[in-house]
Every structure is written in C-alpha cells, then in structure tokens.
Amino acid sequence: KKGVQVKRMETICKIESVKCVSEILSPLSGVVLRFNNALFDTPGIINRDPYGKGWITIIRPTNLDKELEKLLKPELYAEHIKELTKIDETLLIYRWKKGTKEKTGE
Incomplete structure (x- = not known):
C-alpha cells in the first residue's frame, strides 16, 4: 500500500502460481510510493516484462547509503x-x- 514503511528483506507482497506461493522481499528500506495494480489483472506480465510493465513497486529509500552496497x-x-x-x-x-x-x- 502507498505510504507503507518497509524494511530491507521484509516481505512486500506474495506471488501465487500453480506450483507455489513466493514471497517478494524488499531490496531496500523505505516508503512505498506506488504499487503496480496491473499485476492483479494480468499477473503474467511479471514474467514477460519484469523490468518494464511487470514492475512490482516503487520505493523511496530511507537508508540508501548503507543498503546500496548490499545489492x-x-x-x-x-x-x-x-x-x-x-x-x-x-x-x-x-x-x-x-x-x-x-x-x-x-
């Protein structure tokens, strides 16, 4: 949800497939600015275009200097x-x- 504080390596959402449920972890601590609601209607885009239309969320980092080196x-x-x-x-x-x-x- 927009405005939610997340911590690095904290679950930000879950993706359900036929085989399993996968937790998606936040790569950085920060505040959620946007969530890609298109994934609810067409979840397959996350596989087809993960760096384009299949993005999950936009997070404003709150501890970028310390956490960037861990990526x-x-x-x-x-x-x-x-x-x-x-x-x-x-x-x-x-x-x-x-x-x-x-x-x-x-």
Missing part, C-alpha cells in the same frame, strides 16, 4: 541466475532419471 551488481545478479538455472536443470535431470529407474525397476 548485487547487474553482472553478479546475472551470474547468480545462471547458477540457479544450472542447479534447477541438474535437479530436474536427477528427478527424471530417478523416476525412470523406479518405473523400470533398476
């Missing part, structure tokens, strides 16, 4: 996402192989 730089964030993707792919392959072995009795 990942874009290059490091991209690398982090690549690593998470590798882990996810490895887990999916493992589960598939395990399921195949269980079905065939190996």
Whole structure:
C-alpha cells in the first residue's frame, strides 16, 4: 500500500502460481510510493516484462547509503541466475532419471 514503511528483506507482497506461493522481499528500506495494480489483472506480465510493465513497486529509500552496497551488481545478479538455472536443470535431470529407474525397476 502507498505510504507503507518497509524494511530491507521484509516481505512486500506474495506471488501465487500453480506450483507455489513466493514471497517478494524488499531490496531496500523505505516508503512505498506506488504499487503496480496491473499485476492483479494480468499477473503474467511479471514474467514477460519484469523490468518494464511487470514492475512490482516503487520505493523511496530511507537508508540508501548503507543498503546500496548490499545489492548485487547487474553482472553478479546475472551470474547468480545462471547458477540457479544450472542447479534447477541438474535437479530436474536427477528427478527424471530417478523416476525412470523406479518405473523400470533398476
């Protein structure tokens, strides 16, 4: 909600999908200036255009100098996402192989 104080790493909203409910954490402490109400009508835009029309909220930072250094730089964030993707792919392959072995009795 507009005007609400949030703290860094505090849940600012929850996103519900078919598989799970994910908490979205505030990257910075501050005051909520705007919330993207379009997400209620078309939640899929958060996946299709997260840096454009799928933005979640605008926050006016209250402790920017101290908290800015805790944010990942874009290059490091991209690398982090690549690593998470590798882990996810490895887990999916493992589960598939395990399921195949269980079905065939190996």
